[in-house]
Amino acid sequence: xxxxxxxxxxxxxxxxxxxxxxxxxxxxxxxxxxxxxxxxxxxxxxxxxxxxxxxxxxxxxxxxxxxxxxxxxxxxxxxxxxxxxxxxxxxxxxxxxxxxxxxxxxxxxxxxxxxxxxxxxxxxxxxxxxxxxxxxxxxxxxxxxxxxxxxxxxxxxxxxxxxxxxxxxxxxxxxxxxxxxxxxxxxxxxxxxxxxxxxxxxxxxxxxxxxxxxxxxxxxxxxxxxxxxxxxxxxxxxxxxxxxxxxxxxxxxxxxxxxxxxxxxxxxxxxxxxxxxxxxxxxxxxxxxxxxxxxxxxxxxxxxxxxxxxxxxxxxxxxxxxxxxxxxxxxxxxxxxxxxxxxxxxxxxxxxxxxxxxxxxxxxxxxxxxxxxxxxxxxxxxxxxxxxxxxxxxxxxxxxxxxxxxxxxxxxxxxxxxxxxxxxxxxxxxxxxxxxxxxxxxxxxxxxxxxxxxxxxxxxxxxxxxxxxxxxxxxxxxxxxxxxxxxxxxxxxxxxxxxxxxxxxxxxxxxxxxxxxxxxxxxxxxxxxxxxxxxxxxxxxxxxxxxxxxxxxxxxxxxxxxxxxxxxxxxxxxxxxxxxxxxxxxxxxxxxxxxxxxxxxxxxxxxxxxxxxxxxxxxxxxxxxxxxxxxxxxxxxxxxxxxxxxxxxxxxxxxxxxxxxxxxxxxxxxxxxxxxxxxxxxxxxxxxxxxxxx
Amino acid sequence: xxxxxxxxxxxxxxxxxxxxxxxxxxxxxxxxxxxxxxxxxxxxxxxxxxxxxxxxxxxxxxxxxxxxxxxxxxxxxxxxxxxxxxxxxxxxxxxxxxxxxxxxxxxxxxxxxxxxxxxxxxxxxxxxxxxxxxxxxxxxxxxxxxxxxxxxxxxxxxxxxxxxxxxxxxxxxxxxxxxxxxxxxxxxxxxxxxxxxxxxxxxxxxxxxxxxxxxxxxxxxxxxxxxxxxxxxxxxxxxxxxxxxxxxxxxxxxxxxxxxxxxxxxxxxxxxxxxxxxxxxxxxxxx
Numbered sequence: 001x002x003x004x005x006x007x008x009x010x011x012x013x014x015x016x017x018x019x020x021x022x023x024x025x026x027x028x029x030x031x032x033x034x035x036x037x038x039x040x041x042x043x044x045x046x047x048x049x050x051x052x053x054x055x056x057x058x059x060x061x062x063x064x065x066x067x068x069x070x071x072x073x074x075x076x077x078x079x080x081x082x083x084x085x086x087x088x089x090x091x092x093x094x095x096x097x098x099x100x101x102x103x104x105x106x107x108x109x110x111x112x113x114x115x116x117x118x119x120x121x122x123x124x125x126x127x128x129x130x131x132x133x134x135x136x137x138x139x140x141x142x143x144x145x146x147x148x149x150x151x152x153x154x155x156x157x158x159x160x161x162x163x164x165x166x167x168x169x170x171x172x173x174x175x176x177x178x179x180x181x182x183x184x185x186x187x188x189x190x191x192x193x194x195x196x197x198x199x200x201x202x203x204x205x206x207x208x209x210x211x212x213x214x215x216x217x218x219x220x221x222x223x224x225x226x227x228x229x230x231x232x233x234x235x236x237x238x239x240x241x242x243x244x245x246x247x248x249x250x251x252x253x254x255x256x257x258x259x260x261x262x263x264x265x266x267x268x269x270x271x272x273x274x275x276x277x278x279x280x281x282x283x284x285x286x287x288x289x290x291x292x293x294x295x296x297x298x299x300x301x302x303x304x305x306x307x308x309x310x311x312x313x314x315x316x317x318x319x320x321x322x323x324x325x326x327x328x329x330x331x332x333x334x335x336x337x338x339x340x341x342x343x344x345x346x347x348x349x350x351x352x353x354x355x356x357x358x359x360x361x362x363x364x365x366x367x368x369x370x371x372x373x374x375x376x377x378x379x380x381x382x383x384x385x386x387x388x389x390x391x392x393x394x395x396x397x398x399x400x401x402x403x404x405x406x407x408x409x410x411x412x413x414x415x416x417x418x419x420x421x422x423x424x425x426x427x428x429x430x431x432x433x434x435x436x437x438x439x440x441x442x443x444x445x446x447x448x449x450x451x452x453x454x455x456x457x458x459x460x461x462x463x464x465x466x467x468x469x470x471x472x473x474x475x476x477x478x479x480x481x482x483x484x485x486x487x488x489x490x491x492x493x494x495x496x497x498x499x500x501x502x503x504x505x506x507x508x509x510x511x512x513x514x515x516x517x518x519x520x521x522x523x524x525x526x527x528x529x530x531x532x533x534x535x536x537x538x539x540x541x542x543x544x545x546x547x548x549x550x551x552x553x554x555x556x557x558x559x560x561x562x563x564x565x566x567x568x569x570x571x572x573x574x575x576x577x578x579x580x581x582x583x584x585x586x587x588x589x590x591x592x593x594x595x596x597x598x599x600x601x602x603x604x605x606x607x608x609x610x611x612x613x614x615x616x617x618x619x620x621x622x623x624x625x626x627x628x629x630x631x632x633x634x635x636x637x638x639x640x641x642x643x644x645x646x647x648x649x650x651x652x653x654x655x656x657x658x659x660x661x662x663x664x665x666x667x668x669x670x671x672x673x674x675x676x677x678x679x680x681x682x683x684x685x686x687x688x689x690x691x692x693x694x
Numbered sequence: 695x696x697x698x699x700x701x702x703x704x705x706x707x708x709x710x711x712x713x714x715x716x717x718x719x720x721x722x723x724x725x726x727x728x729x730x731x732x733x734x735x736x737x738x739x740x741x742x743x744x745x746x747x748x749x750x751x752x753x754x755x756x757x758x759x760x761x762x763x764x765x766x767x768x769x770x771x772x773x774x775x776x777x778x779x780x781x782x783x784x785x786x787x788x789x790x791x792x793x794x795x796x797x798x799x800x801x802x803x804x805x806x807x808x809x810x811x812x813x814x815x816x817x818x819x820x821x822x823x824x825x826x827x828x829x830x831x832x833x834x835x836x837x838x839x840x841x842x843x844x845x846x847x848x849x850x851x852x853x854x855x856x857x858x859x860x861x862x863x864x865x866x867x868x869x870x871x872x873x874x875x876x877x878x879x880x881x882x883x884x885x886x887x888x889x890x891x892x893x894x895x896x897x898x899x900x901x902x903x904x905x906x907x908x909x910x911x912x913x914x915x916x917x918x919x920x921x922x923x924x925x926x927x928x929x930x931x932x933x934x935x936x937x938x939x940x941x942x943x944x945x946x947x948x949x950x951x952x953x954x955x956x957x958x959x960x961x962x963x964x965x966x967x968x969x970x971x972x973x974x975x976x977x978x979x980x981x
Contacts, residue, residue, distance in 0.1 A: 124925065141926055149919035153909055174933040181937040182925050184862045227938075227962065229860045513801035517776045517808070576842060577807065579832055 001055045002047075002291075003250075005262035005273035006040075008032040008072070009063040014098050014140060016121075016129045017203055018163055018193045020277035029266040031068070034075055036267045039286055041079040047291035048087035055090045061262075061273055066101035073109040095119065098129075099151065099158075100143040107154050118151060118158040120144075124178060125167045128203065159187030159230065164213055165203040172216035180228050187230035190214065192348065194274075194331070207348045214348075215356035222360050240323050241353075242363060252349070254325030257303035261294060269294050271303070275330050303329055306339055314342045319365055320350050405455055407437045408492070409466030410444050413532035414580075416488060417447050418502040418602040420469065423489045424453035425503045436492075439466050446580045451505040467491055482622040500625075502606040508585035514577055515589075521556030522683050525676065526587060527571060528595035530561045534655040535617045535643060536596045538664045543568045545669040546594070550676065558590070560600065592680045594672065596664065597623055604628070610679040612672060616663035617642040617656070629675050633666040699742045700902070701870050701889070702879035704730045709737070711883060712902060716740040718767075718870055724748075728760040743767050745870065752793060752805075753778025757785045767870070769794040769819065773805030787813040792848070794869075798823025803833050810837070810844040817848035817868055824947045827957040834961055838968050853939050857965040863939045864921075873918040877905070887917040935959040 009031040012019070032040075048054055060073075080088050093113040099120050122144065123129040123137065130137040151158055160183050162168075168175055179188045192210040193203055205213075214233070221234050229235065236249065250256045250272070262270040263286065271281035283289070283297045294300075310326040318324070326332070327343025335344045358364050410420065427434050435455040438448055445457045460466060471487040489498045529543050547557045547570045559571035560583065567573050578586060584603050587593065593604040593611040597618050604611040611628040613620065619642055620630040635642060637658050656662035699716040702708055704726055709717070717739055719730045727744050734741045743765040748755065753774025768791055773779065779786075786793075793809060795802040797818035803826065806816040818825070818833075837850035846852075849865040856863045866872030866888075873887040885899040886892035898913035899905040908914045924932050924942050931942040936958025944954035 124928070138926070145919070145922045145926065149915060149922065153915070177933045177935060177937070178925065181862075181932055181934075182922075184860070184938075224962075226966065227859045511800075511804050513773075513804040516801075517804075519777075576811065576836075576840070577804065 001057055001259065002295075003260050004044075004056060004058045005061045005260065005276070006058045007061050007063060007262060007264050007273065007276055008037065008065060008076075009068055010265055011067045012062060012064040012098070013067060013101060014064065014129060014131050016123075017127070017200065018165065018195070020195075020274075030063075032263075032265040032267070036265075036286070037072075037076060038079050038083070039267065040263060041076075041083040043286050043291050044091065045084040045087050047295075048084070048090055050292050055092070057092050057094055060093065060095040060097070062096075063265075064098055064101065065095060066097050066099070066106065070105045070109050073106070073113065077109060077113055098144070099147040100140060102147040102151060104150070104154075110156075116156055118156055120148075120158055120160060121163065122160050122179070122182065123163070124175070125165075128165060128167065157187075159183065159189070161189045161191055163193050164190055164205060164210060165193045166201075166205055166209075167203070169205060169209055169213055172213050173220055176217040176220060176231075180231065189232040190217070192345070194345075207345050208351065210348050211351040211355060214352050218352075218356050219360060237323075237349075237353075237357065238361075241357070241365060242361075248323065248325075251328035251331075251343070252324050254307040256329070257300045258295070261291070271299070271330065278330070278334060280330060280333055302339055309340050310342055313340075315346075318350070320353065324349050405435055405437045407439055407460040407464050407466035409439045409468050409470075410441050411470050411472075414443060414599050415532065415597075415602065416469065416484065417444065417599065418504065418584075418606055419485050419488055419500075420492075421447060421451060421505065422501040422503040423485070423492050423494050423498065424451060425505070426489075426498060426501060427492060427494050428453035430494075436467075443580050447504060447584075449505075484623050502602060504581075504584060504606070506581065508588060509582065510585055510589075511578060511582055514574070514582075514586075518558070518574070519556065519572060521554065523554070523591045523680060524556040524558065524589070525550055525592045525594060525680065526558050526560060526590040526600070527568060528560050528593060528598060528600035529568065530565045530600075531596050531598045533617075535662060536598065536664060537565075538596065538614065538667060539660070540566045540568060542665070542667065542669050542672075544570060546672050546676075547571045549669065549673045553677075555680070560586075592676060594676055601625070601628070610681070612675045612679055614664065614667055614672065616666075629679050631667065631671065631675060633663045635663045636661055636666060637663065696875065698873070698875055698877045698908070699870070700877055700879055701745070702883075703881050704733075705881055706733065708879065708881065708883055709733065709739075712879075713739070715902075716742040718742040718745055718876070720745045722746070724756070724758065727764060727766060728758065731764040741765070743870070745769075747794075751775075751778075752795075752809075753782075755782075757782055757789060757791075759785075761789050761791070763790065765790045765792075767792050767794060767817075771796060772799060772802055773809065776808075783812050783814065791815070792817055794819050796821050796823070797825040797830065800826045800829055803829045806847055807833055807836055810847045811840075811842065813845045815845045815848070819869070820943065824944075824953070827953045831957055831960055834957075835964065838964055853961075854965055854968050857939060857969060859966070862937070862941060864941050865939075865943075866941075873908075873914060877902075877908075887914070891917070936962065938962070939965065 011030050044056060048056060080091060084091060093115050094117070095110070095115055096119040099118060121129065122141075124141075126137050128137070130140040148158060160179060162175065162179055190213070192205055192207070195204060218234055221228055221231055225234070225238065233249070240248065250260055253259070256272065260272045261283070262273045262276040264270060264276045267285045267287055268276075269283045269286060269289070270276035271283070275281040281299055283294045283299065306329055307325050311321060315321055315324075315326050324346060327346040327349070329339040329343070331343040331345055332341040333339045335341070353365060408420075410416070424436070432452075435453055437456045437458070437460065438444060438454050439460060440457050448454050448457060469488055469491060471484065471491065483500075485500045486496045486498065489496050527543060527547060529537060529540070531537050547568050550557050551570050557571045559568045559573045559575070561573065561575045565575075574586070584606070587600065587603045587609060588607040590609055593600060593609050594614075595601050595604065595611060596614045596616075597620075601611060601613050601624070605625045605628070613624055613628050613630050615624070615630055615632040616635070620632055624630050637643070637656070643656070697715060699718055700712060701718045701720065702712070704719050704721045709719075717734055719734060719741070721727055721730050721744060724746065727746060731741055731744055741764070745767045747769035749771060751772045751774030752768075752770045755768070755770065766789065770793065772795065792815045794817045795806055797803065797820050802818070806818060809816050818830075833847065834850050836844075837847040838854055849868045852865045852868050853863050856865070864872055867875050869889075870876050871888050878886045878889055878892040879902070880886070880892060880897075883901045884897040885902060885905055886897050891897075898911060898917060905911050905914060921941055924945070929942070929945065931937060931940070931945045934940065934955045936955055939961060940954070940958045944958070947954055
């Protein structure tokens with residue numbers, strides 16, 4: 001495809017600080033005459049007849065093309081339809097506009113031209129874009145906003161090119177978010193401001209500054225790239241580097257000689273839009289030359305040779321050759337006077353990839369030059385693109401904090417959480433400088449967020465060996481050393497025997513609505529049938545018989561459970577109504593807890609609530625608390641040591657092969673009821689103790 | 695352009711002037727619910743909803759049998775005692791009722807969760823008092839990922855259904871708000887773009903016939919694109935990551951803006967996860 005940057009006018013209603021089009025002094029004719037416009041379509045038609053495989057995209061550019069008025073566009077359309085009868089289907093249009101002059105009058109003709117998308121620019125920072133000497137951006141932006149509202153209502157889409165200037169450098173993330181919020185389709189492209197003949201200190205930026213600007217945004221964009229699908233140069237670059245995509249911008253393609261021309265208002269043909277603005281690389285007038293002649297112009301031949309010269313010269317060995325090709329030849333020409341040099345901006349691509357893309361993504365580009373385009377391949381457009389299969393992964397950078405502190409690797413179930421917290425509390429009280437990082441598992445974050453001994457909760461760097469808390473995987477230690485609390489304390493470096501203190505690093509809190517909502521009785525019992533192991537659970541029927549008897553005695557009976565448990569009829573279930581912190585807090589309002597060996601046993605201990613604890617496959621001597629009432633069942637399987645103790649941790653998740661006859665089902669509800677009646681405090685007068693305990 | 699639904703007070707003379715629009719009618723008394731619905735339906739118009747706002751808790755509302763089949767948006771200040779609503783749950787579930795609760799009252803967040811778990815659709819209303827963001831976040835997670843079957847909790851359900859990368863989600867329609875879908879009429883038939891504009895007396899047209907083609911109306915166009923003005927005044931919301939699903943709706947919380955920003959930013963990955971799950975389900979169904 002041939003892309004024609006069609007500058008039918010140099011007139012603009014704006015006065016943007018970085019724009020050359022409105023300042024150029026090498027052209028006196030400001031708007032293309034209708035005769036010249038007609039001549040262009042004659043030339044376009046002739047070219048397309050001579051090149052039957054070719055298509056042509058004409059991009060209305062300027063100046064500001066909408067200063068031409070809708071009639072001019074109707075005239076262009078008429079020329080296309082009358083002069084390009086057999087080739088018109090191979091001509092398409094696009095437009096780049098500041099939009100401030102867009103009105104309903106343009107809708108019809110632009111639609112007829114097949115234009116449904118606008119390329120535009122937007123600037124939030126004051127004093128850069130706008131009309132008049134002061135570049136009044138308030139009125140300009142108001143007009144712009146009204147225009148895009150109309151544009152969208154009329155069904156056009158649009159995207160933004162944002163020109164990065166010195167004032168932008170201070171606010172990369174803010175600008176990124178603002179622009180992606182402003183353009184719902186998130187089609188945003190960041191380009192550096194560039195100058196030829198003269199410089200403006202207040203807006204000019206260096207390639208290094210542009211790289212750091214992009215890098216700041218890329219850090220935010222990469223992990224969320226699915227959310228912002230159209231942000232460039234990242235999207236195109238990631239597509240090239242990761243997916244092996246073939247789309248390269250004109251500046252990086254090494255093919256612009258074959259793909260681009262520009263026509264200025266006086267009918268002169270140039271290499272591209274910028275070359276027209278800068279007055280460089282002119283190929284003659286459409287009055288004198290056909291487009292075929294222009295495509296064969298000697299300067300175009302120079303451009304075609306450039307990739308070969310650079311590949312074996314200045315760019316030899318550069319690993320980014322495949323996605324850069326020496327960069328924009330016009331930049332090289334402006335800087336050195338010859339296109340046979342690499343672009344002075346080539347460092348932006350290289351610097352960005354090496355400094356940001358590779359470290360952040362963990363993807364590295366091939367270390368040696370990939371297949372290089374040959375001259376005939378360039379002519380044919382068959383340029384090899386980066387090879388996806390040559391990418392390899394490198395590890396992300398490590399942070400010093402993660403490396404310095406020991407990581408704790410908790411077990412997947414929550415039973416030990418209060419013990420771990422209590423042990424860490426004791427450690428940090430002994431030595432306030434002692435800190436750990438915690439591997440984020442199960443709901444540990446919810447409990448340990450804010451713990452004075454925990455610096456970070458997350459994933460450890462590769463190669464880290466966290467301190468494992470899976471003490472049950474060990475072979476059984478001597479009986480006297482088997483207290484779970486002491487075993488965890490030893491692993492974490494607390495001197496044993498240690499006081500068996502439990503803790504949480506936050507204040508207890510209640511859901512006020514729930515507290516009012518629950519039908520409290522004078523005395524209230526919480527039953528906790530759940531466990532992470534099915535071997536520690538009792539059948540629901542037995543819990544129901546127990547609940548029934550307690551309710552008959554006037555107790556309020558509540559059930560707390562996990563997803564697997566059935567509702568114990570008669571009990572009031574709070575399952576799913578409270579989060580983990582609230583659940584831990586919630587237990588302090590009860591007069592008695594009846595539970596199997598699980599987290600709730602520990603919570604009861606934390607609040608010093610009387611508890612009846614039911615034991616089967618595990619042993620209360622190692623895991624229980626002295627002031628609880630323990631009921632240990634007979635192990636009908638005959639395994640004296642139980643089946644979930646030390647060295648048998650892998651059996652926890654599987655159901656007992658004894659099925660309904662497993663040891664926990666040996667409990668009779670009457671025995672539990674009797675224990676509960678013994679442990680339950682006597683009724684008190686006044687407010688129930690359960691709801692005033694703090 | 696889609697024909698907007700008209701939100702108007704229950705006034706027969708006013709209703710007589712409106713044809714060709716869906717109607718959401720506002721009533722002041724419970725006894726008017728079935729009467730208004732009947733009036734609109736019997737005249738061949740489309741009833742979108744009956745809107746009623748009362749000062750008493752949900753538990754004190756007496757749900758009538760003749761509300762059956764009428765879409766009702768009921769705004770109450772709070773849920774009230776469970777004892778009062780426990781025996782009404784079945785009826786509420788049978789009715790097409792959406793309960794609107796102020797999100798600024800933390801109890802209403804728990805109440806919404808309970809009502810939703812019992813099959814009653816709830817909708818949180820963000821008013822002057824900012825919500826407890828942490829509790830709201832929990833509720834949002836429950837709404838999006840709760841495994842147990844539950845009724846929708848709005849606006850999370852709407853946002854989740856309409857969220858897609860590279861687009862903004864405007865969930866005003868949950869509140870019958872947003873000029874592209876709803877226009878608000880006062881008793882005289884004057885047209886406002888939102889309930890807020892209506893209360894302020896800021897009208898875009900004197901009556902419905904003068905706004906037959908809304909996009910031609912300058913005030914209308916300005917109103918529906920008002921959100922873009924945020925980008926001209928350097929408002930903190932425009933740099934917020936959560937804008938895509940907030941649209942500045944929490945912007946008026948001012949000093950609490952940081953908290954709302956965290957809340958909405960946290961919501962985005964959850965919405966993306968939700969969307970991925972839905973796409974996986976769809977693709978496995980297709981295959």
